[in-house]
Every structure is written in C-alpha cells, then in structure tokens.
C-alpha cells in the first residue's frame with residue numbers, strides 16, 4: 001500500500017515569471033514556468049487588500065474550493081494555490097489561444113460551424129459541473145478561454161455555488177447574462193437551480209452568432225427585456241440555430257431544454273457529429 005503523495009507546498013520561488021497574459025479586477029495573470037519540471041502554466045496574482053475592499057474574498061475561496069476539484073477537458077484546471085502577506089496566487093492551466101471574447105470581438109461574430117462546436121463543448125462542461133451539483137452562474141465570453149487546439153476552457157468559478165442555491169449576493173458586472181429568475185423582486189429571486197446556466201448558454205449562443213447579447217440595452221431596459229424574454233433574432237441566423245436559442249431563452253426555468261437535449265439538437269448534430277463532415281466542408285467554403 002503506497003502512501004498518497006503529500007499535498008505539494010507551492011511558493012513563488014518555484015516559478016520563473018514570464019509575460020503578463022491579462023488583467024482582471026483584483027490582479028493580473030502571468031505566463032510562468034515551474035523551475036523543477038519546466039511545466040508552463042498561468043499564475044493569477046490577486047491582491048488581498050483589493051479583494052477585501054471589493055468584498056471578493058468569498059469568491060476567491062469558492063473559485064479555489066470548486067475549480068481545484070474539477071477535471072474536464074473543457075474546464076480550466078486549477079492545479080494549486082498559495083499566498084504571501086499581500087497576495088494570493090492561483091496556479092492555473094495555460095490556455096494557449098487566450099480569451100475567447102477577444103476572438104469574438106476581432107471576428108465580430110462566429111460562423112455557425114464554430115459557434116455550434118463551442119456550444120457543444122460548453123454543454124459538456126456544464127453537464128459535468130451540474131452532475132457534481134455545481135452551478136457556474138457566470139457564463140459569458142469573458143469567462144471562457146481557448147486551449148491550444150481551439151477547444152473551450154471554462155474558467156472563473158468565483159461566482160459558482162453548490163446547487164440548489166438561495167445565496168444572497170450583490171451581482172456586479174454585466175446584466176446581459178442574468179436569467180429572469182435572478183431578477184425577480186422579493187424573496188424568491190435568490191432561490192434558483194442549475195437552470196440558470198441554461199439561460200446563460202442561450203445568451204452565449206446568441207452572442208456567438210450575432211456579435212452582441214440579445215437583451216443588450218441600458219441597464220433598466222435590459223432588465224425589462226430579460227424579465228419579458230423580449231428579443232429578436234436577426235434573419236441571417238439559421239432556423240436551426242434560432243430554434244436552439246429560443247428553447248434555451250425560456251422564462252420558466254423548468255421549461256428550458258436540458259443539456260442532453262442541447263447536445264442532441266439538430267443544429268449541434270449538423271456541425272459536431274463526425275458523419276456531418278461534409279456539411280462543415282460546405283459551410284467553410286460558403287462561410288455560412
């Protein structure tokens with residue numbers, strides 16, 4: 001019987017610090033190499049006093065607790081963490097093709113074959129999370145990275161919780177991805193299920209194909225459009241893609257299609273199942 005390996009104690013001296021990869025609200029991310037193994041990863045450096053002032057300590061604690069226990073090809077790995085007097089360090093998987101939202105802004109919108117593959121990978125990542133009773137709660141392009149082969153790497157579990165949840169949190173950042181049940185006035189707005197991720201997947205699918213979110217407007221108008229499910233899908237979006245968006249952006253959480261049904265949807269099958277290679281060749285040549 002082999003003794004389990006003792007948990008690794010990490011410290012900053014173990015890493016050679018490379019170029020900055022990006023910055024977020026409470027710190028930066030650097031490309032680093034672990035000296036003894038040569039392993040390349042991303043080091044997220046968060047400043048304790050900024051986290052304290054921003055009331056984000058719970059989020060970081062949750063990000064560490066939840067993401068370090070997830071193992072899925074479409075979820076960014078959190079290998080470990082450590083801290084010093086002023087900073088918290090998260091050792092993360094390096095995503096070779098960077099932040100998805102930058103690709104989306106540069107390309108304006110994705111061709112349907114690419115959007116369908118991203119949606120299928122997001123559904124697989126969310127199915128894995130939901131099976132472990134974890135709701136991500138913050139699905140949006142800014143929280144998605146791309147691996148070296150262009151595969152989806154869902155990250156930023158700072159807003160994730162164990163389902164079902166009735167936590168009371170002040171949400172900050174964009175309203176665009178909030179489901180109607182989280183906007184409801186009064187008590188029941190804080191009781192919701194993993195179906196919130198299905199709504200956000202619908203918003204994400206729309207934004208991949210159109211280049212902007214379906215309810216994008218002033219904060220007041222966005223909340224009103226979300227609570228009424230008011231949105232229009234441009235004519236250039238194919239009927240199959242529009243059908244999937246409509247089946248996800250359903251006001252009643254219980255009536256949204258499941259992640260299994262997403263993966264079996266004709267639009268996903270058309271672009272993601274091996275036998276459909278021909279349709280991809282055709283779509284790539286016509287750019288549809």
Ligand SMILES: Cc1cc(Cn2cc(-c3c(Cl)cnc4nc(-c5cn(C)nc5C)[nH]c34)cn2)no1
Nearest residue numbers: 021022023024027028029042094095096097098
């Ligand atoms: C703080 C803070 C910053 C961010 C946003 N952010 C995430 C990254 C990042 C991570 Cl965590 C992992 N791998 C990455 N790979 C890139 C990258 C690759 N290329 C070719 N270009 C870039 C950029 N960025 C990565 C960086 N910033 N969240 O919290």
